[in-house]
Amino acid sequence: AQKITQTQPGMFVQEKEAVTLDCTYDTSDPSYGLFWYKQPSSGEMIFLIYQGSYDQQNATEGRYSLNFQKARKSANLVISASQLGDSAMYFCAMREGPGANSKLTFGKGITLSVRP
Amino acid sequence: DGGITQSPKYLFRKEGQNVTLSCEQNLNHDAMYWYRQDPGQGLRLIYYSQIVNDFQKGDIAEGYSVSREKKESFPLTVTSAQKNPTAFYLCASTPARGTEAFFGQGTRLTVV
Numbered sequence: 001a002q003k004i005t006q007t008q009p010g011m012f013v014q015e016k017e018a019v020t021l022d023c024t025y026d027t028s029d030p031s032y033g034l035f036w037y038k039q040p041s042s043g044e045m046i047f048l049i050y051q052g053s054y055d056q057q058n059a060t061e062g063r064y065s066l067n068f069q070k071a072r073k074s075a076n077l078v079i080s081a082s083q084l085g086d087s088a089m090y091f092c093a094m095r096e097g098p099g100a101n102s103k104l105t106f107g108k109g110i111t112l113s114v115r116p
Numbered sequence: 117d118g119g120i121t122q123s124p125k126y127l128f129r130k131e132g133q134n135v136t137l138s139c140e141q142n143l144n145h146d147a148m149y150w151y152r153q154d155p156g157q158g159l160r161l162i163y164y165s166q167i168v169n170d171f172q173k174g175d176i177a178e179g180y181s182v183s184r185e186k187k188e189s190f191p192l193t194v195t196s197a198q199k200n201p202t203a204f205y206l207c208a209s210t211p212a213r214g215t216e217a218f219f220g221q222g223t224r225l226t227v228v
Contacts, residue, residue, distance in 0.1 A: 006158075020141060033215060035187075035216070037219075042220055043204060043221070043222050044219065044222070045206065045219035046207075047216050047217070047218075050215040050216060064125075072127060075200070079171065091158060091159065093159075093217070095210070095217075100150065102147070102166065103149070103161060103172070104147075104149055104164070104165050104208065104210065104217055106151070106158050106159040106160060106161075107158055108158035109157070109158045
C-alpha cells in the first residue's frame, strides 16, 4: 500500500487566488511528521512546511498552511494568494517514527500551474 | 554555509560501468537518504542511513550500493546491475528528530 497518496493529476489556479493540494497518508505509527516540498523546473527541492503528528495546531508558514486532519489521515497544503512563481511540482512526504529505521517517504507529486 | 553538496551535477556513464555519486553534508545531521526521480515522477527511496556504518534498503535498492563510513558522507554507487540508471538523483539529510529534510542540488545521470 502506498504510504503517501497524491491523486490530483495537475492543478490550475488563477493568480491571486487560493489553491488546495491534497495529500493522504497511511501509517500505524503514532509518531510521524508530514512535509511539503516545492520542486521548480530547476530540480531543487524547496522545503515549505512541516506538521508533527502531536502538534495541536495546523502549521502555517507565510502563504502556506497545512490543513491537518488526523482522523482522516490527510495533510492538505493550502497556498493563499497564488503567484506566478508558485508554478512547480509539489510533493507531500512523511517521516515515520523517531527510531533508527525512520525513513522519509514521498508521494508522486502534483503539478501546479498558476495562470496570469 | 551549512548544507548538502552533491557532485557532479551532470554525469555520463557508458553501459556496463559502475559510477559513484557523491553526497556530503556539514549540518551534523544523523540521517541521510538517496532518492531517484524519473521525469514527471515522484521521489523513490533507494537507501537510507540513520547512523555511521549502518544503512537500510529503500524501495528500489537493486543495482545500487552505499556506504556510510563518516557521518558527513553518504556516497551512492550505481552498478552495472542497474538496468535503467538514467535518472535524477537526490540526496537528503535530517537531524535525529528533525522537522525539515535538507536536499542537495541533485545529480543528473545519463547512460550513453
